[in-house]
Amino acid sequence: MCGIIGIVAKTAVNQAIYDGLTVLQHRGQDAAGIVTCEDGRLYMRKSDGLVRDVFQTRHMVNLKGRMGVGHVRYPTAGASSTAEAQPFYVNSPYGIVLAHNGNLTNSEVLKRELFSEGLRHINTDSDSEVLLNVLAHELQTLAKVKIGPEDVFHAVSRLNKRCAGGYAVITMIAGVGLIGFRDPYGIRPIVFGSRETPKGREYIIASESVAIDVLGFELERDIAPGEVVFISEDGQVHTRQCAEHPQLSPCIFELVYLARPDSIIDGVSVHKARMRMGEALARKIAREWPDHDIEAVIPVPDTARTAAMELAHGLGLHYREGFIKNRYIPRTFIMPGQALRQRSVRQKLNAIGLEFEGKNVLLVDDSIVRGTTSMQIIQMARDAGARRVYFASAAPPVSYPNVYGIDMPTGEELIAHGRTPDEVCALLGADRLFYQDVEDLVDAARKGNPAIEHFDISCFNGQYVTGDVSKHYLTQVESERSDEAKNKRAKASNSLQDMYTSAGVTADAG
Secondary structure (H helix, E strand, C coil), X not given: CCEEEEEECCCCCHHHHHHHHHHCHHHCCCEEEEEEEECCEEEEEEEECCHHHHCCHHHHHHCCCCEEEEEEECCCCCCCCHHHCCCEEECCCCCEEEEEEEEECCHHHHHHHHHHHHCCCCCCCCHHHHHHHHHHHHHHCCCCCXXXXXXXXXXXXXXXXXXXXXXXXXXXXXXXXXXXEECCCXXXXXXXXXXXXXXXXXXXXXXXXXXXXXXXXXXXXXXXXXXXXXXXXXXXXXXXXXXXXXXXXXXXXXXXXHCCCXXXXXXXXXXXXXXXXXXXXXXXXXXXXXXXXXXXXXXXXXXXXXXXXXXXXXXXXXXXXXXXXXXXXXXXXXXXXXXXXHHHHHHHEEECHHHCCCCEEEEEECCCCCCHHHHHHHHHHHHCCCCEEEEEECCCCCCCCECCXXXXXXXXXXXXXXXXXHHHHHHHCCCEEEECCHHHHHHHHXXXXXXXXXXXXXXXXXXXXXXXXXXXXXXHHHHHHCHHHHHHHHHHHHHHHHHHHHCCCCCCCC
């Protein structure tokens, strides 16, 4: 899960891309980057940290041009490293910049092919760099000095045949234009919009519609699965379906947790979908526990608020705000490493004792993934004086790894993997646990857009829509991307940095 944005405008785009990245900050807090283009020359700034920390005035002044791409990173593949901050750049052919949200499931095969066929060297563990080089290789085989829309469509068509997994991409070719495209299943979200200005029409491509709204653009539509949107540097728009058998299967976890509630994804209002999740959960509790003794419904802020309010309304209960959130602590789910996540929960939330003292409370969260946050929050409620603490998840049990760009790399790190709801309840320390049913979750999402026939719900049922995820691949992912593997890489990276420091060598990513 990352955030991507690209703009083709009639005036400088640096500030608009910066503002757009702040709106998409919830999609990645590890690193940020912007690349702009002026007169065929590229200008780059990227580094670790939040958007507000990466870009200072001196950096913004240097980001010249009326076309650019931005990215906020959340690490799934590889460790947290400035070297893997995006956008990525390759100089041949033409000068290409790429920002990517998602994950390729055949990146190792592609790495070998890129070297054997094009002698291309991949310098990081990021599959985004692999994706960039696949596109570069397909464009280079055209052997043209100047390219146009048909050449772009041909190259991405070839890329779609070679690359497997989930990917939403914005790429920029120096002096040519901006390209947005989506994998044939449309797993990760991407939309585009436009606005009329005194100097002419301007265009934007972004991960979520909220970035389009905030920047004053009008949403045109979602980019379809397998579709390519090419916007030339002078503002000419060309679109083409570039996949042989596209089938919309968007990731349902975007609606559960990842996306902002004020976004619309594939025609589905995130806010209304979460309302329906709460309504369905209320019906389940009323059906399975009609004589409950719940006195108050309390959300785990922020993403569970909408579902919790509807759940309380459906059960005729009081809705109460029982936790105060420290807005200066990043989202714990997308922090790299279990130890950091555990430390941050207590810093992020604090209980209001008056809402818990002597009460039977139902805590509502959007989902339960590793269980780290849930365990601590339940204990916080008890410490605040709650008599009984019940827990409800607006999502079904997360029992399987996600391989399409969300940091759920190994089943062993998921609390529901191989366990019954009662066993999970005992581990969490709750008095009772309620999970959303898969059918109700899908129904809550599909009501927003009945035309969506399939959702990717692989983290709930272990069925991967791309059809290429084997046990061998999952084992490989576990060995590379588990918290233990990430910690080992982080220690190795720190040791290397210490070696450089002791030798008097410094590095500047900007």
